[in-house]
Amino acid sequence: MKKNKSRQHRVPNKTTKRAKRQRAIRRMEPLESRAMLAGDAFSVVHNDYMSHDVNADGVFDQLDVDTLLSSLKSSKSQQLAARSLLEGEQTLYLDVDNDGRLTNRDLLSALDALTLEGEVADATYRADVNLRIVTGAGNTDEGGSTTVDLNETFDLEIWIEDASDVESFINVAFVDIAFDSSRLTIDNISTDIVLGQDFSPLTGDTPSNITPYGSLYAQDSDLVEAGYLRYIGGFSELNAVGETDALLGRKLATITFRTVAETPATGMDFDVVVQDYPLSNDPLDVVSSFNDRLRDGTIDNDSNVNATFFADSGPGEIVRFEGGRVTLVVEAEPVSGANFDSYEVVEDYLEADAIPPGDNDPPVVEIDGIKYYVLDVLANDLDSMQNLVPGLRDRFDIDEVTQPTQGSVTIETDAQSVQEIVDAGITSHQVLLYQVPTGVGGISETFSYTIIDSGMTNNTGTTEAGVFVSITEIDQGVLLLEDPFQVEVEEGIETDVIDIMDNVTPGEPSDVPTFIGFFDEAGNDLTESDLQGTFTPVLDDMLNPTGEFTYVSDIPGLEETITYRVSDGNNQVTEGTIIFKTLFNSLLSGVVYFDSDNDGNVDENADTNASPETRVGGVTIELLDSGGAVVETTVTDAYGAYGFAGFDEGTYSVRITDPRFTRKGLTSAGDFTLSGNTISDIQVGGGEPGTFTGLNFGYRGRDYQYTSMADSIASNTEDSIVLAFSKSGGVATLEWYTVDLGWDRLVQIRPEYAYLDPTTGDSQIAFEVSVEGVEEPQFVVQAFSTSTPGYMVVANTSEGMIIRINGAASSVMTNLAAVDAAFANM
Numbered sequence: 001m002k003k004n005k006s007r008q009h010r011v012p013n014k015t016t017k018r019a020k021r022q023r024a025i026r027r028m029e030p031l032e033s034r035a036m037l038a039g040d041a042f043s044v045v046h047n048d049y050m051s052h053d054v055n056a057d058g059v060f061d062q063l064d065v066d067t068l069l070s071s072l073k074s075s076k077s078q079q080l081a082a083r084s085l086l087e088g089e090q091t092l093y094l095d096v097d098n099d100g101r102l103t104n105r106d107l108l109s110a111l112d113a114l115t116l117e118g119e120v121a122d123a124t125y126r127a128d129v130n131l132r133i134v135t136g137a138g139n140t141d142e143g144g145s146t147t148v149d150l151n152e153t154f155d156l157e158i159w160i161e162d163a164s165d166v167e168s169f170i171n172v173a174f175v176d177i178a179f180d181s182s183r184l185t186i187d188n189i190s191t192d193i194v195l196g197q198d199f200s201p202l203t204g205d206t207p208s209n210i211t212p213y214g215s216l217y218a219q220d221s222d223l224v225e226a227g228y229l230r231y232i233g234g235f236s237e238l239n240a241v242g243e244t245d246a247l248l249g250r251k252l253a254t255i256t257f258r259t260v261a262e263t264p265a266t267g268m269d270f271d272v273v274v275q276d277y278p279l280s281n282d283p284l285d286v287v288s289s290f291n292d293r294l295r296d297g298t299i300d301n302d303s304n305v306n307a308t309f310f311a312d313s314g315p316g317e318i319v320r321f322e323g324g325r326v327t328l329v330v331e332a333e334p335v336s337g338a339n340f341d342s343y344e345v346v347e348d349y350l351e352a353d354a355i356p357p358g359d360n361d362p363p364v365v366e367i368d369g370i371k372y373y374v375l376d377v378l379a380n381d382l383d384s385m386q387n388l389v390p391g392l393r394d395r396f397d398i399d400e401v402t403q404p405t406q407g408s409v410t411i412e413t414d415a416q417s418v419q420e421i422v423d424a425g426i427t428s429h430q431v432l433l434y435q436v437p438t439g440v441g442g443i444s445e446t447f448s449y450t451i452i453d454s455g456m457t458n459n460t461g462t463t464e465a466g467v468f469v470s471i472t473e474i475d476q477g478v479l480l481l482e483d484p485f486q487v488e489v490e491e492g493i494e495t496d497v498i499d500i501m502d503n504v505t506p507g508e509p510s511d512v513p514t515f516i517g518f519f520d521e522a523g524n525d526l527t528e529s530d531l532q533g534t535f536t537p538v539l540d541d542m543l544n545p546t547g548e549f550t551y552v553s554d555i556p557g558l559e560e561t562i563t564y565r566v567s568d569g570n571n572q573v574t575e576g577t578i579i580f581k582t583l584f585n586s587l588l589s590g591v592v593y594f595d596s597d598n599d600g601n602v603d604e605n606a607d608t609n610a611s612p613e614t615r616v617g618g619v620t621i622e623l624l625d626s627g628g629a630v631v632e633t634t635v636t637d638a639y640g641a642y643g644f645a646g647f648d649e650g651t652y653s654v655r656i657t658d659p660r661f662t663r664k665g666l667t668s669a670g671d672f673t674l675s676g677n678t679i680s681d682i683q684v685g686g687g688e689p690g691t692f693t694g695l696n697f698g699y700r701g702r703d704y705q706y707t708s709m710a711d712s713i714a715s716n717t718e719d720s721i722v723l724a725f726s727k728s729g730g731v732a733t734l735e736w737y738t739v740d741l742g743w744d745r746l747v748q749i750r751p752e753y754a755y756l757d758p759t760t761g762d763s764q765i766a767f768e769v770s771v772e773g774v775e776e777p778q779f780v781v782q783a784f785s786t787s788t789p790g791y792m793v794v795a796n797t798s799e800g801m802i803i804r805i806n807g808a809a810s811s812v813m814t815n816l817a818a819v820d821a822a823f824a825n826m
Contacts, residue, residue: 047093054093068094068106129175130159130248131270131324141248142324145267150332151340151466153187153258156270158232161249173199173252174233180268182344182470183261183330185444196251198242199234229255259330260444260468261342267329332380337463338451339380345373345434347441348474362434363424372433375409376426377449377467384453384461393429395455399462404445404469406437434469441473476507477572484561484577487551488646489533491585494552497538500578501547504566507574515547516565516573523563523575531560533580553582557648557685583646586690588623588654588682590668591640592616594738595698600666602696615640616659616699617748618736624653624678638739638746649685653678656697659736661706661724661800665698706795706802719743719808722794723765725756725801732756732801742808745769747777758801761786761793767813771823778823780813 047053054064071094096106133140134155140146148154160173186192195201232253236242243251332339343362349371362373378396381389389396398411415421415431432449446468453461481503489495504513518526518537526535533553537545547564560580565573593602594614603613616636623632623644631652636642644654655678658664667674670692673681677697684690701707706724719742725732734754739746746769753766762785768777784791790806805812 045093046095046098051093051096051098054096056093067092068096071102126163126165127170127173128161128163128249129252129324130161131326132157132159132248133270133326133328140326142326145327145329147267147329147331148259150259150262150330150342151468153256154328156255156257156326157248158252158255159245159248159250160252170236170250172233172235175252177229177232177255177270179229179257179270180263183259183263183268183342184257185260185468185470186256187258192256193229193232194254195232195234196242196253198236198240198250199252200236201234260340260470261330261344262332263328263330265329267327269325269327334380334382334386336382336384336386337453337461338377338449338465339382340466340468341375341377341380342468342470343373343375343434344470344472345436346472346474347436347439349373349436363426365418365420365424365433367418367420367433370435372435374415374421374424374426375432375434375467375469376428377432377465378428378430378451381451381465384456389451390428392455395453397452397454398430398432399450399452401432401449402447404447406440406443407445407469407471408435409433409447432467436471441471443471445469445471475568475570475572477574478511478513478566478568479505479507480574480576481505484579486579486581488581488583489551489553490583490646491556492552492554494534495550497548497550499546499548500564500576501566503576504574507568508570511568511570514567514569515545516567517545518549519563519565521561521563526562531562531580532558533560533582535562535580551580553580555582556584558582584648584685584690586647586649586684587643587645587692588652588684588695589641589643589693590654590695590697592619592621592636592642592656592659592697593640593699594662594701595665596701598665598698598700600668600696600698602698614738614740616662616736616738618734618751619659619697620657622655622657623647624655624680626651628653635748637748638737638743640738647684652682652684653680654682654695655679659699659724660726661703661735661802663700663703665700667698668694668696670694702795702802705797706800708795710792710794710804719811720804720806721746721809721812723749723754723763723803723805725754725758725803727758727798727800730758732758735800742810745809753779753781756801756803761796761801761803763803767809769809769813769816769819771819774823778819780815780819782813782815 047056052064054067057063071092094102094106131142133144133146134157135146135148135152137146156177158175158177160170162168162170232255236250241250245251345362349364362375365372365374378389378398381396383389383392383395397413401409401411403409410433412418412421412431412433414429415426416429421431437445446466448464448466450462450464453463455461483503485500485503487495487498501513501515506513518535520526520530532555533551536550538548538550540546547566553560558580559582562578562580563575564578565575567573591602593616595602596611596613597603603610605612615638617638617640619636619640619642621634621636621642622630623634625631631647632644634642634644658677667679669679672679672695679695682692684692702724718740720740721737721743722739723737724735726735732755734749734751734756737749746767748768749765750768754763755765756763762783764781764783767780767782769780771778784803784805786793790812792804792806794802794804796802810816
């Protein structure tokens with residue numbers, strides 16, 4: 001007979017923990033080498049006119065660098081950066097890189113600019129860039145306008161003219177050309193950009209010629225940008241003479257373009273926009289002609305200055321020069337038969353509607369679950385009398401189509417029978433369905449199609465036309481890990497500080513997400529009166545919200561919503577939703593146990609010679625709403641306890657999945673309805689108390705085939721654990737377990753971390769145990785075999801196996817001591 005003993009099962013202070021959002025991961029900010037100055041709390045001053053001119057004396061020289069260096073070292077930086085100036089005092093423009101702070105980057109920017117060989121020339125030196133468009137019809141010089149047919153080629157010539165007061169020599173010149181990449185293309189980058197006869201590309205630590213199609217001479221992907229030809233130009237030997245023009249100067253480069261889309265009647269301009277040295281910070285000055293940093297590493301795309309060198313004598317001089325502009329109109333001249341088509345599409349169909357539609361944006365349709373762009377190539381095709389083909393459906397058909405390099409094209413021969421195409425407003429009887437290549441943007445594709453005119457003898461009306469597709473690359477804005485972001489709070493308990501930026505991840509590798517602000521549901525600035533709960537944003541030293549906040553509410557069941565906005569750093573703003581939900585003070589709890597005497601009571605048997613009635617862990621319990629839908633699922637812990645907390649007012653049920661290999665006993669349903677495995681009609685709220693405990697499910701014990709003499713043999717020790725596994729298809733699954741003395745520290749065993757070989761009975765169990773000083777339970781993994789002392793198979797059938805392990809947890813789990821030691825100093 002067992003000794004008289006008191007309750008051996010430790011009863012947790014709370015049968016369940018309410019869900020509480022913890023944000024342990026803090027936002028990681030990029031580190032930089034910088035001086036931590038008191039002035040960081042203020043906005044240091046930036047020189048908008050001449051960024052490197054720190055002391056505002058009109059020139060950039062070593063004195064500006066020395067001023068930056070001394071300011072960084074000085075403890076008076078705060079006063080230098082932010083204090084109001086007295087009359088007669090000079091402003092210091094310490095914020096060179098215009099990021100609102102004085103850091104080492106300001107000094108580095110100045111040093112990089114100073115190391116550029118040569119000095120700013122005076123006003124007597126000046127250069128001028130002249131542009132000329134050359135077509136089959138003749139030349140059009142700067143300031144003029146010309147017309148080119150669709151799908152035709154033409155040359156853009158760039159000339160450099162010495163406009164100095166005293167004639168000198170242009171030694172180095174670079175220009176950037178802005179153009180419309182959706183209407184023009186360069187067919188062959190290696191042959192269609194040609195430098196002037198006396199200009200050679202620079203190599204090494206010098207600018208490479210960058211275009212939107214890649215690098216002409218060296219790769220520098222950081223500077224590739226659609227719509228710009230970067231650093232067109234090079235070096236010229238002193239006094240070398242190439243192709244010259246009396247009015248335009250020396251030819252710097254010739255670029256051959258092909259037209260792929262019509263322009264508005266006003267046409268489009270080729271621009272050379274050149275900035276005065278040093279760097280201009282006018283956001284409109286996005287095109288410039290030289291980079292002032294060495295080319296041996298990562299460069300700053302914003303550190304561009306023009307660099308035309310006059311080297312008539314002594315050191316080269318960096319001069320200011322004027323850009324040029326010439327206008328081109330692309331206008332199609334339709335011909336009989338198939339005509340050239342061009343389209344602008346987006347690599348991500350889902351984003352297509354976000355792009356303002358243009359004249360050549362095709363519609364998107366979804367057919368049988370697949371998205372296509374509908375290319376209505378027949379729309380501008382003509383018969384021999386210049387009549388439009390769509391009105392002559394009996395005569396014209398698309399005969400064949402070539403395939404683009406990456407995308408795919410199919411012919412829809414009966415477009416008017418496809419409702420999705422009709423709904424898109426297409427009237428042609430045949431169309432091309434184009435699929436964008438996956439994950440590809442910022443490129444163009446070309447292919448061709450052939451139409452047959454059956455009304456012509458021997459199909460002499462068969463013609464072919466090209467199709468150009470420009471694929472826009474989507475600049476993905478920042479992404480939200482959760483949206484809506486739900487914050488659950490307990491009544492009257494303020495949350496920990498939550499950083500909404502922890503919910504943000506960059507959409508593009510170059511993105512640096514920044515927080516904008518919190519707003520009400522309508523998108524207006526958030527005010528205190530917008531919420532019933534108390535929302536407190538954390539502010540920085542400039543009283544701007546940081547993205548961190550706390551929230552508290554005294555109204556059970558209250559649900560409130562606000563929005564927030566973050567930027568990707570490239571002018572794309574992403575908006576997210578935060579939902580605050582104040583949990584109702586509700587709790588339904590109970591235990592699952594072996595009711596040895598089948599009296600419906602959980603007997604502790606304290607001060608008696610009988611054993612306490614054993615609790616059953618690992619049993620599935622469900623909380624159901626009034627409609628029978630599952631609200632939440634849990635499993636009983638090592639003490640057989642379960643609980644549901646924090647749910648809203650309403651009528652609920654609690655349902656148990658009977659543990660396998662057991663005999664059903666009595667259920668303690670109180671005044672609620674009991675039907676089979678379910679306790680129902682539990683009213684929470686509406687004047688009823690929100691807490692109901694003692695909803696206990698009792699079982700008389702194991703089925704007879706799952707008991708044996710081994711249970712009696714094992715009873716010579718009071719320290720033990722029993723595990724029940726089911727077997728199916730050669731796989732064993734932990735169904736439930738019970739613990740005796742010596743296992744107080746066991747929290748739970750999760751089935752997914754319990755492995756049993758159903759043939760040998762060997763197992764490996766991951767026990768979750770409590771560790772002093774540590775909030776979360778820790779895993780102790782232990783392997784067993786039938787030869788392990790105290791480990792035995794109690795029962796084994798085709799459906800299940802009962803395992804008993806005799807001994808206290810400290811002796812059975814040999815790794816437990818190592819786990820304790822690991823946390824001993826916490």
